[in-house]
Amino acid sequence: MAGKVNLRIWRGDSKSGDFKDVQVDANEGEVVLDVIHRVQATQMSDLAVRWNCKAGKCGSCSMEINGKPRLACMTRMNTFEEGETITVTPLRAFPVIRDLVADVSFNYKKAMEVPSFEPPADLAPGEYRMQQVDVERSQEFRKCIECFLCQNTCHVIRDHEENKKSFAGPRFFIRMAELDMHPLDTIRNRKQQAQEEHGLGMCNITKCCTEVCPEHIKITDNAIIPMKERVVDVKYDPVRWLGSKIRKREGI
Amino acid sequence: MATGVFSEGRASIDKRTLRTDKWWLQPAATFGVLLSFVIYSTFRAFEKNYYWAEPLISPFYSPCISTACLDGASHFGQPIGTLVVFGMVISPAFFILVVPLGFRLTCYYYRKSYYRSFWMSPPACSVAEPHKKYTGETRAPLILQNGHRWFFYLGLVLNVILTYDAVIAFRNADGEWGHMSVGTLVLTLNATLLWLYSLSCHTCRHTIGGRLRSFSKHPYRYKAWSFVSKLNGNHPLYAWISLFGVAFADIYVRMVAKGTITNYYFF
Ligand code: SF4
Ligand code: SF4
Ligand code: FES
Numbered sequence: 423m424a425g426k427v428n429l430r431i432w433r434g435d436s437k438s439g440d441f442k443d444v445q446v447d448a449n450e451g452e453v454v455l456d457v458i459h460r461v462q463a464t465q466m467s468d469l470a471v472r473w474n475c476k477a478g479k480c481g482s483c484s485m486e487i488n489g490k491p492r493l494a495c496m497t498r499m500n501t502f503e504e505g506e507t508i509t510v511t512p513l514r515a516f517p518v519i520r521d522l523v524a525d526v527s528f529n530y531k532k533a534m535e536v537p538s539f540e541p542p543a544d545l546a547p548g549e550y551r552m553q554q555v556d557v558e559r560s561q562e563f564r565k566c567i568e569c570f571l572c573q574n575t576c577h578v579i580r581d582h583e584e585n586k587k588s589f590a591g592p593r594f595f596i597r598m599a600e601l602d603m604h605p606l607d608t609i610r611n612r613k614q615q616a617q618e619e620h621g622l623g624m625c626n627i628t629k630c631c632t633e634v635c636p637e638h639i640k641i642t643d644n645a646i647i648p649m650k651e652r653v654v655d656v657k658y659d660p661v662r663w664l665g666s667k668i669r670k671r672e673g674i
Numbered sequence: 675m676a677t678g679v680f681s682e683g684r685a686s687i688d689k690r691t692l693r694t695d696k697w698w699l700q701p702a703a704t705f706g707v708l709l710s711f712v713i714y715s716t717f718r719a720f721e722k723n724y725y726w727a728e729p730l731i732s733p734f735y736s737p738c739i740s741t742a743c744l745d746g747a748s749h750f751g752q753p754i755g756t757l758v759v760f761g762m763v764i765s766p767a768f769f770i771l772v773v774p775l776g777f778r779l780t781c782y783y784y785r786k787s788y789y790r791s792f793w794m795s796p797p798a799c800s801v802a803e804p805h806k807k808y809t810g811e812t813r814a815p816l817i818l819q820n821g822h823r824w825f826f827y828l829g830l831v832l833n834v835i836l837t838y839d840a841v842i843a844f845r846n847a848d849g850e851w852g853h854m855s856v857g858t859l860v861l862t863l864n865a866t867l868l869w870l871y872s873l874s875c876h877t878c879r880h881t882i883g884g885r886l887r888s889f890s891k892h893p894y895r896y897k898a899w900s901f902v903s904k905l906n907g908n909h910p911l912y913a914w915i916s917l918f919g920v921a922f923a924d925i926y927v928r929m930v931a932k933g934t935i936t937n938y939y940f941f
């Protein structure tokens with residue numbers, strides 16, 4: 423898509439703001455972030471935009487492009503129609519700082535609320551030995567680049583500000599799943615924590631987090647639903663609950 | 675006070691979504707298909723007829739366990755009497771339809787489908803939902819979704835019975851074995867699709883191995899889990915085609931029982 427393109431950029435701060443229309447050149451092979459940078463260089467020198475790697479790996483350039491949560495550096499210009507106006511806004515689930523930059527500190531707060539990995543007391547770092555099959559499931563979740571697109575699209579908080587205090591969000595459900603599936607983690611009540619403290623039950627598995635994840639992590643199928651099933655094991659399944667009391671089963 | 679995308683501090687944009695694609699198409703189509711199925715199955719459950727045409731039985735009425743069943747349709751006895759409520763005989767379909775109904779209603783995939791299409795929570799991704807409050811599956815009645823596994827187990831029993839129905843369809847109308855008709859194929863296909871749907875279920879995946887923390891200690895369960903995980907990736911597909919399969923099997927048996935068509939025998 424070479425030539426002129428029409429961009430509608432949201433500009434403003436946490437008090438007020440509006441869309442500004444601009445026309446800008448676009449070259450073959452460019453992505454939305456390139457074009458935004460050109461706007462910044464030629465027409466709006468004070469346009470705020472956050473980015474870092476331009477390779478889809480740092481998770482900084484999250485924004486909404488034609489209403490969809492995307493990485494600006496991974497959204498190619500040739501995916502738009504000729505002459506189509508491309509609307510770009512900051513993430514709409516979080517407070518805006520300025521222009522395209524949203525304040526994502528909610529996520530850092532939530533990250534601190536998840537207890538970190540707790541290895542067995544008798545193992546020193548460097549002594550961890552695990553089978554590949556046992557760590558595989560957790561490894562998928564390590565691909566997360568913390569772009570928070572999943573957090574931003576999740577309707578539990580996007581559409582209900584008041585839920586923010588009681589809901590950790592999909593990015594942290596994969597974190598909890600990662601640790602609960604980890605062969606060496608010794609914290610055994612992560613399931614209960616997920617349900618009682620981090621709002622796992624608020625998720626209605628409508629899968630928007632999975633839809634937007636640029637790392638294609640199967641957030642819902644591989645983390646949230648397995649965690650929900652594990653929660654059922656310990657909280658809502660009287661037979662299993664009884665079984666675990668009698669036999670002290672390993673693995674649940 | 676404004677909440678959601680209109681909350682104070684967020685970018686002030688007065689649209690509930692800025693999506694430019696046809697995001698409403700999928701929920702609208704899902705709504706249409708699910709509603710048609712509900713209407714058709716309700717009609718069939720109340721019809722109380724045309725569900726048995728030796729040796730074919732409709733999946734909506736199998737097993738037929740009440741004394742109100744048609745002659746010959748009850749392969750597993752009639753432990754339940756004929757119940758009459760307000761002068762109306764309760765359809766034998768009701769006693770068993772609760773199982774597939776409960777199974778599908780609590781299915782993780784159907785939950786997604788109807789939360790989106792019927793409840794619009796959310797209608798599509800990054801399209802604001804119309805509800806003021808939202809508590810998800812944390813309280814009654816939606817907390818009951820956690821009972822999915824019980825319906826899964828009951829569903830397995832039902833699958834065995836419907837497989838039995840497909841097997842006895844290898845007989846002719848006189849009860850002789852070694853015959854095969856279009857009806858045999860229809861019931862076999864239906865049973866196969868139902869097995870695929872059940873085996874690809876998330877609860878199945880969890881039960882068979884997903885709940886383990888160490889796969890290396892349980893190599894066989896790991897294999898089984900890997901297999902079910904593959905099926906699980908196609909769970910939405912199996913959910914849809916098995917739904918169509920059940921409806922189609924019922925329509926076929928109904929037409930044969932009504933005499934609209936004859937059940938063609940290959941041999
Ligand atoms: S599946 Fe759950 S966590 Fe993911 S976006 Fe939907 S409600 Fe949020
Ligand atoms: S899970 Fe995916 S969408 Fe969510 S923060 Fe990580 S990379 Fe981004
Ligand atoms: S700039 Fe790093 S992900 Fe886009």
Ligand code: FES
Pocket residue numbers: 777780781782783784822826871872875876877878909
């Ligand atoms: S049947 Fe769909 S998840 Fe169990």
